[in-house]
Amino acid sequence: MDIEAIRLLAAALALLPIIGVGLALGKIFSSYNEAVGRNPNAAEILDKKFFLSFALTEALAIFALVVSLIILFG
Amino acid sequence: MADPIKQFVVKTIVPLEIGGADVSFTNSAMWMVAGVLLSTFFLTYFMRRKSLVPDRGQVIAEMLYEFVANMIRENIGSKGRQYFPLIFSLFIIVLMGNLLGMIPYSFTYTSHIIVTMALALMVFFIVIVVGVIRNGFQFFTLFVPPGVPLWLCPIIVPLEIMSFLARPVTLAVRLFANMMAGHLILKVFAGFSVAMLSLGVGGFVAGLVPMFFNVIFIAFEILIALLHAYVFTVLSCIYLKDSVDLHH
Numbered sequence: 308m309d310i311e312a313i314r315l316l317a318a319a320l321a322l323l324p325i326i327g328v329g330l331a332l333g334k335i336f337s338s339y340n341e342a343v344g345r346n347p348n349a350a351e352i353l354d355k356k357f358f359l360s361f362a363l364t365e366a367l368a369i370f371a372l373v374v375s376l377i378i379l380f381g
Numbered sequence: 382m383a384d385p386i387k388q389f390v391v392k393t394i395v396p397l398e399i400g401g402a403d404v405s406f407t408n409s410a411m412w413m414v415a416g417v418l419l420s421t422f423f424l425t426y427f428m429r430r431k432s433l434v435p436d437r438g439q440v441i442a443e444m445l446y447e448f449v450a451n452m453i454r455e456n457i458g459s460k461g462r463q464y465f466p467l468i469f470s471l472f473i474i475v476l477m478g479n480l481l482g483m484i485p486y487s488f489t490y491t492s493h494i495i496v497t498m499a500l501a502l503m504v505f506f507i508v509i510v511v512g513v514i515r516n517g518f519q520f521f522t523l524f525v526p527p528g529v530p531l532w533l534c535p536i537i538v539p540l541e542i543m544s545f546l547a548r549p550v551t552l553a554v555r556l557f558a559n560m561m562a563g564h565l566i567l568k569v570f571a572g573f574s575v576a577m578l579s580l581g582v583g584g585f586v587a588g589l590v591p592m593f594f595n596v597i598f599i600a601f602e603i604l605i606a607l608l609h610a611y612v613f614t615v616l617s618c619i620y621l622k623d624s625v626d627l628h629h
Contacts, residue, residue, distance in 0.1 A: 362612040366555040373558045 314378060321375040328368040335360050385568035389492055389561065409490045416477030416490075445473075449614070456618035460625050467507065468621075471500065472614040479560060479606030483599070492560040494553060501553035504617045512624030523623055552616055559609050563602045570595045 308316075339357045343350045395406035424445075427438030435443060449469045453461040461468075475491060482489025490496050512520035524541040525534060570591045577588030 358608055359612060359615060362608050363555075366551075366559060369558040369562050370554060372562050373554070 318375045318379040321378055322371055324371040325368050328364060328371075331364045331367075332361070335364060385565050385572060388488070388564060388568060391488075391493070408488045409493065409496070412478070412481055412488045412490050413474075416474060416481055419481075420473045420477055452611075452615055453618055456615060457622045457625055461618070461621065464621060464625075468614055468618060471504070471617055472610055475500070475556065475613050476607070476610035479610055480603075482560065482564065483603055483606060489560050489564055491556055492564055494557040497557040498549070498553040500613075501549040501556075504552065504620060505549040508620050508624045511621065512627070515624060516627050520624065520627065523627060548620060552613065556609050556613050559605055563598075563605055567595060567598055567602065570598065 335357065339353060342353055392408045393405040394408060394411060397404045397406060423438075424442050427436075427442045430436075430439070432439065446469070449472050450465065453465060453468055457464065478489060478491035478496070481487055482492065509520075512523070524538050524545065526537065526541065529537050573591040574588040574595070577584040577591070580587070
C-alpha cells in the first residue's frame with residue numbers, strides 16, 4: 308500500500324470511537340427518558356445532569372473527528 | 382467553491398508591533414471586544430433602574446445572574462460566592478464567543494484552540510493557587526483519594542496526577558473542537574448547495590435539501606453554543622470545588 312492509502316485508512320479508523328459514543332449516548336437518552344417517564348417531577352433536576360453528560364460524551368466523538376481531520380489534512 | 386476552513390482565518394485589521402512581537406488588532410480581537418462591549422452594555426443598560434418589578438430586559442439580565450449563581454451554589458457551595466465574578470466572566474466571554482459566531486460572516490473566536498487553551502490554563506492555575514492558599518501544601522493530598530490502601534498508592538497517585546494535568550487540555554479541546562466541527566459542518570453543507578446550483582434548474586431544487594439540513598444544523602449549533610458555555614463553566618466550578626474544600 309502507498310502512504311496516501313494508509314493515511315486515508317488511518318483517518319477512517321480514527322473515527323471508530325464513535326461506535327462507543329453512539330452506544331453511550333443511547334444509554335444516556337434511554338435512562339433519561341426512563342427516569343422522566345417514571346417521575347416527571349424530577350425532569351427539572353435531571354435536565355442539567357442530562358445536558359452535562361450529553362455534552363461530555365458527545366465531545367469524545369468530536370475529539371475523534373478532530374484527530375481524523377488532522378490525519379486527513381495535517 | 383470557497384474552502385470551509387477559510388472562516389477560521391485570522392485577519393489583521395490594525396497592524397501593531399511591540400518589541401518585535403506581533404500584537405496586531407485582528408478580527409479575532411475585534412469580536413472579543415465586541416463580545417465584552419455588548420455584554421457590558423446589555424447588563425448595565427438593563428439593570429440601570431433596578432426596579433422591584435423587572436421589565437423584559439431586566440428579567441434576562443437577572444436570569445443570567447441567577448443561572449450562574451445557582452450553578453456555583455450547586456457545585457461549589459456557599460463558600461463559592463467569592464468566585465462568582467470569575468465564573469460569571471468566564472461564562473459570558475465563552476457564551477458571547479459562541480453566540481456571536483452564529484452571526485453570518487462573523488468570526489468565532491472560541492473556535493481557535495489558543496483562545497480556549499488560554500481560558501482553560503487560567504482556570505487550571507487559579508485552581509492550584511487558590512488550593513495552595515486555602516489549604517497550604519495539604520492541597521497536594523488531592524492526588525491521594527481518601528480510603529485508598531497504601532499499597533495501591535503507587536498506581537493511583539500517578540493516575541490522579543495525570544488526570545489533573547489533562548484537565549486544561551480536555552477543557553480547551555472540548556470547546557474548541559465542538560465550535561470548529563460545528564461551523565465546519567455548516568459550511569460543508571452550504572458548499573453542497575452551491576455545488577448543486579451549477580447543475581441548472583434540477584440542481585437548484587436538489588440544492589434546497591442541504592439547505593434545509595443546514596437550517597436544522599443552525600438550530601442545533603445554537604443549542605451547542607449555549608450548552609458548551611454551560612459545560613465550560615460548570616467544569617470550572619467542579620475543578621474549583623477541589624481547591625475550595627478538599628476531600629468533600
